[in-house]
Amino acid sequence: MNLTHDFSPTPEVDLASGKYVKIWHGPQHPGITGNMSLELTLCGDEIVNCKTHVGYLHRGFEKLMERRTYIQNFPLVCRIAVPEPTFNEYLYSAGIEDLAGIEVPELAKWLRCLNLELMRLGSFLMWLGGASGAFGMSTVYQWTVTHRDYILDLFEEMTGARIYHMYISPGGVRAPLPDGFKDRCLMVMKKVEKLLYEVETTVLNNAVFKKRAIGLGVISSDMVDAYGVTGPNQRAAGYARDTRKDSPYLVYEQLDFDVITATGSDAFDRTIVRYQEMHQCVSLIRQMLDRMPTDGAFHTPTPNVLHWKIPAGETYVKAECTRGEYGYYIETDGSEYVRRVHIRGPSYTHAIAVMEKLVIGANIADVAGLMVSLHTYPPEIER
Amino acid sequence: MKLKDVISPFYVWQRAFEKPYTNTKPIDTRPGADAYRGFHVNDIDKCVGCSSCQTICQNHAIDMVTTDKNSMPGDSGLRPRFDYGRCCWCALCVDICPSGSLHMSNEYAWVSDDPDSFRFTPGVDEKPWYQHEQGYHRDPNYNLLKLERAEMDMLSTEEGLKSFDEVVSGYNHEQAIAEADRCIECNICIATCPAHMDIPDYIKAIREQDLEEGLRILYKTNPFSATCGRICTHRCEDDCTISHLGKPLAIRWLKRYIIDQIPAENFARILQDSCEENGKKVAIVGAGPGGMSAAYYLRKQGYRVSVYEANKRAGGMLRYGVPTYRLPDDQLDKDIDYIISLGVTMHYETKVGIDIEFNTILDNNDAVFLSTGLNVPSNLRITGEEHPRVVSGLQVLFDTASGNNPNVGQKVAVIGGGNVAMDAARVSRRFGADVTVLYRRRLEDMPADPEEIKEATEEHCHFVTQAIPVKIVPADNPNQAIIHWGEAEMVDDGKGGRPRPILQDDKMHTETYDTIISAIGQSGDYSFLSESIRNDLSLKWHKFEVDDRQRTRIGNIFIGGDVANEVADAVSAIADGHNAAIGIHQYISEKV
Amino acid sequence: MIEALKQRLSEHFQLTNLTIKNAGLAFLWVEKHELEMLLRQLRDFEGYTHLSFIIASDHIEKNQFKLTYMLHNYDTKHDLGVHVDISRVNASMHSIHPLWAQAWTYQRELKEMYGIDFPESPRVDEDFCLEGWDDMPPMRRDFDTVKYCEEHFDDRDGRATEENRQTMKVNIYPERGE
Structure with a gap:
């Protein structure tokens, strides 16, 4: 590891000199993923300084959770990351189960895993649209969001809601799969696969996109650990690290997949990695629909949730979300309330430390593209 | 740069004429999925106003409000009112609902320019979605409530019949904690209990393993907790909210658990009853x-x-x-x-x-x-009942309790269907007699506790229902009596009350017994009052x-x-x- | 594996406690002044190159904050949480911003949410999420969110609820019982 990194934020420049102009990129900006803003200092159209500002989405979840019973937190956590609520549901439940010593039935593991992979695909589709949009191809955005809607239709059937599924609850899941779900899901997978090839044609083989994305925002290999980079951002830099493989959870051990990597570590390679991971999602979903048990228990009864006390303890559970390491640190103190919950989202470092570093020297027009290529969700920074 | 990279983006035109996936409301509507968590529906006749939905709601979206339902034992009369300004449609309220009255329809669109209209009482305020078949219903295999009782250890029937030892063993620590955990603290039982005991509070004390506090709570309203923990008629359990979908809490046995764990010599220290003379x-x-x-x-x-x-x-x-x-x-x-x-x-x-x-x-x-009780047995009011082998149930029980053998013999008939009849029958079984219970109405009309009837049946007391005694005559053996009884037909009284038994003269039976125990009721003796x-x-x-x-x-x-x-x-x-x-x-x- | 690690670390550091949660997760406690050196050791020589997060939890009953530095070793796939207990009074901690790039953001957040100072940490006094906040650091356990809301916001009119215990007493047995 390179021990000579200087991690200090970039120094302030002398605004009075007249050479610089300061602009706000966000919190309302089509190129911003969610509500956050970059305070950019420009010299010409080149960025010399950047500060990430968050707080527009701060809802104090971690504090709220300390005031709610264990079951009451279950419908709350999904709101932490809007495009990917399921990871919160899963990790919260997994953490609680770990601390309370609850074993989840086999079917529930498969259903959870299916839910997570569908969510990953849906989230990637939305991201793919955003990435295309940020590089000027809004048409593709319409396609991908439509296809995400097909997935939301599946969620609606499976969980009873489109966005905030509230499906994975401590102990298992809330309901088995509805009749005929497998066929409908496979049909959607077919549609998505077709779309992916179209996206490959129109975006990944697009001269403009290549021109702009290749070489943009390179995360050097020694930055990865020093900046805590995880997920596709890390894999695009050549690291074959994936929580699903390294510390397998749910049923990933029983599924066939490889960790996808690239070497360029720029906006283009990150897109490629994610693009391939979407194909991987489709494959994983098909494998699961094929292999999962069709009946059996899907929920282990918990103690009475109205006065459920969990012995004092602490745990850290994590999963590979679309952006990287998503984790829940949960500390209990024996009461009916959780003592401390911390939600570790990969965007915390991607959107602040990494972004502030990568954006220096970039062109103002590429900021949106760079940001999208890091795939950041502000709500998981602020929680 | 490859030529392909310049040309291929034009592929986007291929989808130009595709139909959009969005729909044009209100021209076409898209119903929610079968299990969609839409607007609430409450069957207010099934709902008992237990407030569990309000307790579990993490958004404080539910108020319990008065409706035209009256408070009565087992039903608070309150019904949940939802504030859709706060609701997040998580359906925890549906999952917890112990009466199974609450669910959700798959309707999700509601437009109004009056913000206050989004506060409504499902089932009371008329809404179009009540008729929807689809919507979120809790899956039968997903249960937040524990519907089964913690196991209670009991003497086997054979063991029980051998002696007068207590049949029910009482809960041990694990069983009591498990049973106490089932309570949802809805407070509905308090109104039903004649003594209005703070039932959820002492159950909570068990859960929190603070039995001394439990004892103090018991004595606030009932100084006979060891007794009531065993033989109470436990009407609280009949109205227990959990009983709508599962087995009611064993409230009586939980009470007994508290008392059983605390030795009598500690009562004074725990209860601290000071009796300052007035x-x-x-x-x-x-x-x-x-x-x-x-x-x-x-x-x-x-x-x-x-x-x-x-x-x-x-x-x-x-x-x-x-x-x-x-x-x-x-x-x-x-x-x-x-x-x-x-x-x-x-x-x-x-x-x-x-x-x-x-x-x-x-x-x-x-x-x-004055609390002198009913200790004068009622007469059968049939001829021959003054026969020496006709004794009252109370007498049998009194003799047994005083340590005297009531000498009921080998073959006993018990007339009556109340608790005294059951007790007399089971006592006679323990003295080795064959017991037949004659009751004038049907089994379901018996005033005795269902548990007593069940246990008497298990102890092989023979039940003959719709049997009306007509007369008693002496047998050849002076230590026996013969009863004449007739089968009864249940006739509707025409007023919606319980059917009356009518004697059928052509279906008469006679049987000889060593003892005929009459247990058809008792009355008070007020002769000491002027x-x-x-x-x-x-x-x-x-x-x-x-x-x-x-x-x-x-x-x-x-x-x-x-x-x-x-x-x-x-x-x-x-x-x-x-x-x-x-x-x-x-x-x-x-x-x- | 973790036992061997403990052995090696104990040669240089006063480890006050170690709990092994499962094969992939353990927590250890270290004294405040040894933290930075320990983290360096773990990062440079033990393979714990990845910092997942830094958080505090408020142990108000002990008048302490418990800081947690969650590290990950990509080779052994092991998570290691390093705990440091610090006093709640004038809470302050050494900055580890020279070790990981994201550390100063976490430290800025801890300053804002718990009032824990990291004197050398860059931009530590800048607002993070709470622009213009003038109350107690809100993640402290003695900050009462409900009270704050009651003081600063109004409820909408028209909400009223009844308690069924009381309702049933009034309607069914007003003159019985205590």
């Missing part, structure tokens, strides 16, 4: 549950309490009517001895009206509480008329227990005693 005197006639309960609460207020009891020991029907396999003597003594230890003066074997005049007692005390007092007290259907604090028309006389209340069970007598103590305290305080 110089006033109250007399109590009858040392049954009603009288002793009144004695406890009066003594706590500082009254000098004298109790007059005809029998050798205190307890009344609990001692002389309830067999020891249901209520062992030492457990009854645990309750009674603590009350007496507070300084209650007991006059045993003192029959009021014979050993001491009632007026003397009345004159020497500031107030009197004519004028009896008239002033106003008797109605052989029971005294009293108000909620057991007051009578004579200011210093209070009456409670079986001679005053309709249900005539132990816990009602205990409640009467408690209320009489409050009434007496009010009366004496106001008089001064």
